[in-house]
Amino acid sequence: MTAIPIRVGIIGCGMVAEEYATTLAASSLVRLTACADADPARADAFGGRHRIPVTDPGSVLDPAIIDLAVILTPPHTHHALLLEAIAAHVPAVWSEKPLALTPGAAAQVVAEAEAAGILLGAAPDTTLGPAFVTAQEAVRSGRIGTVLSATATLLSTGPERGHPSPEPFYAAGAGPLGDMGPYYLAALDELLGPLQVHAAMAHTRAPRTIRSGPAAGKRFTAQAPTHIGALLTTADGVPTTLTASFDAAATRTPRIEIQGTRGALVLPDPNFHTGEVLFAEYGTFVWEPLTPAASAPQVAGRGMGVINLATALMAGTAPACAGARAARVAAISDDILRAAPRPDRGLLTGPRRLTASTTTTTTKESTR
Template sequence: MTAIVRVGIIGCGMVAEEYATTLAASPLVRLTTCADADPARADAFGGRHGIPATEPGSVLDPNIIDLAVILTPPHTHHALALEAIAARVPGVWSEKPLALTPGDVAQVVAEADTAGILLGAAPDTTLGPAFVTAHEAVRTGRIGTVLSATATLMSTGLKRWHPSPEPFYAQGAGPLGDMGPYYLAALDELLGPLQVHAATAHTRKVRTIRSGPAAGKHFTAQAPIHIGALLTSADGVPVTLTASFDAAATRTPRIELQGTRGALVLPDPNFHTGDVLFAEYGTFTWEPLPPTSGAPRMTGRGMGVIDLATALTQGTAPACTGARAARVAAVSDAILRAAARPHRALLTPPHQHGTAHAEGTTTIAKESTR
């Protein structure tokens, strides 16, 4: 491995610009090439960053790059990751999700392990100073023994501002598939592996685009748009997760942990920064925690790539592993399977199953992630 880790980006859309900005600030990595299914977009991206553009297949050459960064649409991640592993590129990083199904994620992880390829996967927001500070507060017992946790994503969805929101409502997407990995990865890091016990789902299927040239156009949501789930950690900590694209507004904390000595509120796990609030037991007064001494100064999407590059050069394990991506995928899949299986609710008469809703259904079920 050379002192400078050569990085090739596949997928030159909006998020690639954020990655390129973060990578440019690190002396460890150098962006050397890029590719996109749209050659014109790759050429434009390459021109902005002073690197050559090439075909997607040509990027995956260990003579050219040491680390492949996959930023293409989600349905392409599985095949591209396997292609990069087969080409023996030493390191492979994928935006979330690593693949659309737990089985495909497991395949990528297994192939990388067999080939001796270092595999990393988004989200990398758990490397940001906000999460590092929160994690340190939990690890050192600042809030005591964790008693419970809540994670809440309440959004109006993308139809209000995105000109082409349909892919975000497709099967496998929705609030759980699109934004859920940020919340589940944070909970996994804070509390350990999660188990799914129950889930509900509700979908208003007909959506209307609110901006751009297609404003007023109707489309059908394929993924559940409001999901509630009951999870537990390996230590038995109950976790309530809500993920919705049907919220008008909210003041609910994104992630909140309750402990025997105090409570902790984390900022939006979709971002690397923000205040971490702490309230000592019984005070009801929230104060921001100062950043821990180990918190990084540099932030931005692409921190995980730099961490993976560090692991490549130093022979260490990356922080945002494929194994974590596999656990997140398994939990997401278990939530959807639990929500899809009608089951008698505890507070309804024995002969009633589920509760009908306008344009959707609610179900309660138990589902294992194993």
């Protein structure tokens, strides 16, 4: 059994690491014993702010100094760092989203960790927050009756409105589906079960203009779809729609809405751990906030998943935000992109059915 406190090393000392460090510092279960970044100055500044010993990236993945590695580096580096941590036999590894840029690579990470006996966890951990736990209890207790349909909607003006360097959010594999989609898909996966993709449409508004910071006014080209609509179903046949867009001017559409035979549920933004969960009894059209579930945590923030992973490491159990879930989400996202017609193939005249559990699919399509 691993001793308490669990020694945690952070790799990647950027913006999201600040939130992780704050959450982890408040827990008596873990202790931040190392941090590293490709930029030594950034690592020194981060380590100084949070009183964490600084080491170089080549030395941090060492079971002699850490029990749990937290990888918060840019997405394209996750796959290699995860495999490196597994090969080094760090007992537990946590990754920010995504595990890898392709479903095949994500599945490889899961398989390698399982073969090596390494506990693997991955973002998002917002499904551990009080808002999601309250919604989950309402669904599972039958508060809304039998689920009939679900809708997930991300309508945003795009990160260029407030981010000084938004280009990476529009790189191939990113866009609204790759960047924010995992929060919505992970929530649907846990609330309603495995999802299957039936059809999708995508559009790319390629010219973008940076709206803030020193590069304001600069134009760049989006490499990923900027608006995606997908039709999915659950294993029980519940129709589910997902819209993910960086092309919206404004919206009042709920982030996630679930309709049942006894009532309806509206969830707050799944990118965050907190927020009101609204319930309307069938036919009343009156929305009222649900009382937080008794099992909902009192403290919430990014890093909750790491604490849960540390608990699993100590107890010898499976983590709540397992790497396998992240791999499923990666496969669903890939299925959605594959289902959307490509510009060189024209528009589909019928649905393209794909299985989210695999990246090898058989399709029937026609062009016009």
